[in-house]
Amino acid sequence: MIALSFDNARVLRPEGWDDQPLSMAGGRICADPQVRRVDLAGYDLLPxxxxxxxxxxxxxxxxxxxxxxxxxxxxxxxxxxxxxxxxxxxxxxxxxxxxxxxxxxxxxxxxxxxxxxxxxxxxxxxxxxxxxxxxxxxxxxxxxxxxxxxxxxxxxxxxxxxxxxxxxxxxxxxxxxxxxxxxxxxxxxxxxxxxxxxxxxxxxxxxxxxxxxxxxxxxxxxxxxxxxxxxxxxxxxxxxxxxxxxxxxxxxxxxxxxxxxxxxxxxxxxxxxxxxxxxxxxxxxxxxxxxxxxxxxxxxxxxxxxxxxxxxxxxxxxxxxxxxxxxxxxxxxxxxxxRLEPGLRADLIVRDSTTRRIEATFAGGQLAFMSGAVAARFLS
Incomplete structure (x- = not known):
């Protein structure tokens, strides 16, 4: 399983958008762990x-x-x-x-x-x-x-x-x-x-x-x-x-x-x-x-x-x-x-905020898809 914290993205929670970091570890969404951080400014995180x-x-x-x-x-x-x-x-x-x-x-x-x-x-x-x-x-x-x-x-x-x-x-x-x-x-x-x-x-x-x-x-x-x-x-x-x-x-x-x-x-x-x-x-x-x-x-x-x-x-x-x-x-x-809530499966997508194109998908905390400019954020 991948352990990451996503920073500076818009995050779609049940009550609406916020800009608080979202973390995942062990296949679950979790409270902010001490893991590698990825800057996703310009991207949206959705369930x-x-x-x-x-x-x-x-x-x-x-x-x-x-x-x-x-x-x-x-x-x-x-x-x-x-x-x-x-x-x-x-x-x-x-x-x-x-x-x-x-x-x-x-x-x-x-x-x-x-x-x-x-x-x-x-x-x-x-x-x-x-x-x-x-x-x-x-x-x-x-x-x-x-x-x-x-x-x-x-x-x-x-x-x-x-x-x-x-x-x-x-x-x-x-x-x-x-x-x-x-x-x-x-x-x-x-x-x-x-x-x-x-x-x-x-x-x-x-x-x-x-x-x-x-x-x-x-x-x-x-x-x-x-x-x-x-x-x-x-x-x-x-x-x-x-x-x-x-x-x-x-x-x-x-x-x-x-x-x-x-x-x-x-x-x-x-x-x-x-x-x-x-x-x-x-x-x-x-x-x-x-x-x-x-x-x-x-x-x-x-x-x-x-x-x-x-x-x-x-x-x-x-x-x-x-x-x-x-x-x-x-x-x-x-x-x-x-939903994107602590304790639930880390099923989430990374979407370009401007084009609304899905550039990455994580399922159960595993990388299922990635394409486009967002890859540089993860590889740098």
């Missing part, structure tokens, strides 16, 4: 980003379909990209779905194995989130076994079946492309979806039982793309107290009123609108209906989204940064990070 949901790792694990199977090397690259964007804790959101391909159980098992192999060797805290398709009934037992085997502490439920089309006997959109990704013919892929849709009556009871078992394990559970207050209430009754990317204000408000955590997409904030036409994350943030901003599919987005909220006058810098640090740490049950 490391906690990413509650991101699948940007996929392009490193499978850059071209079927071309590479160097999963461990890909995960090392993921850790490096996370650190370069100030992310010190990352929940890697991996599907367990009937959709197959990169969303199927076989690929998921490779991702889980790569994280298990690489996580102990990199500073960034790599964690797993399993995204389970609600109608993949035949995959529930194996998914539950994977949660136990790999120590997965976060399960989120999705439903990507086009029920309206299937109920009307119509061909779902983009069928051919999705079938190719799954390795199936369009006819076989359609037949699979029709079969899953036909068993819809079995799903509620199966989910009730599965959620009860996961809750007994202490697994954090959430639902994805809640569209209404009623949907959120159903998941809450099962113990799924995280609402990821609610599609409507109604769903987000229902979550907040019931004390559930709300995760929104940082790319949505950066864009100023949902790419899928759902409720604007910026509007929900402005209403106070957000606990965490997640990278979703783009690791640079959380840091940029936090600043965007400040640029627009929606939040103070302390409030905005809490949505990418303290807020997501809390909903993941990680009480040892997310």
């Amino acid at each position: 490391g980003i906690v990413d509650a949901h991101g699948d940007g790792f996929e392009r490193h694990m499978a850059p071209r379909r079927g071309a590479l199977r160097e999963r461990d090397a890909g995960m090392v690259a993921v850790a490096a990209e996370l650190a370069a964007n100030g992310i010190t804790t990352a929940a890697l959101a991996q599907f367990w779905s009937w959709e197959g391909g990169m969303r199927g159980p076989d690929f998921a098992a490779e991702v889980f194995a790569a994280v298990a192999a690489v996580a102990p060797t990199v500073p960034v805290d790599l964690r797993l989130q399993l995204r389970l398709e609600t109608h993949f009934l035949d995959g529930f037992a194996a998914a539950e076994a994977a949660v136990a085997r790999w120590g997965i502490g976060h399960v989120v439920f999705n439903d990507h079946l086009p029920h309206d089309r299937l109920a009307a006997g119509r061909t779902p959109p983009r069928l051919t492309g999705q079938a190719l990704k799954s390795g199936r013919s369009p006819e076989a892929h359609l037949a699979l979806m029709q079969g899953l849709h036909a068993r819809a009556a079995e799903v509620p009871a199966a989910l009730d039982a599965l959620c009860a078992r996961l809750a007994a394990r202490g697994v954090t559970m959430g639902s994805h793309d809640d569209g209404s207050a009623d949907t959120r209430a159903l998941w809450r009754a099962r113990g799924a107290r995280v609402s990821e990317f609610p599609e409507t204000r109604e769903a987000a408000l229902a979550a907040r009123q019931a004390g559930d955590a709300v995760v929104l997409g940082a790319p949505n904030v950066v864009r100023g609108a949902s790419h899928a036409g759902n409720v604007s994350a910026l509007d929900l943030v402005a209403e106070g209906l957000c606990d965490a901003l997640a990278s979703d599919y783009h690791y640079p987005a959380p840091a940029r989204a936090a600043w965007r909220c400040v640029e627009l006058g929606i939040l103070t810098e302390a409030q905005a940064w809490a949505l990418v640090s303290e807020g997501p740490a809390r909903l993941l049950g990680l009480t040892d990070r997310g």
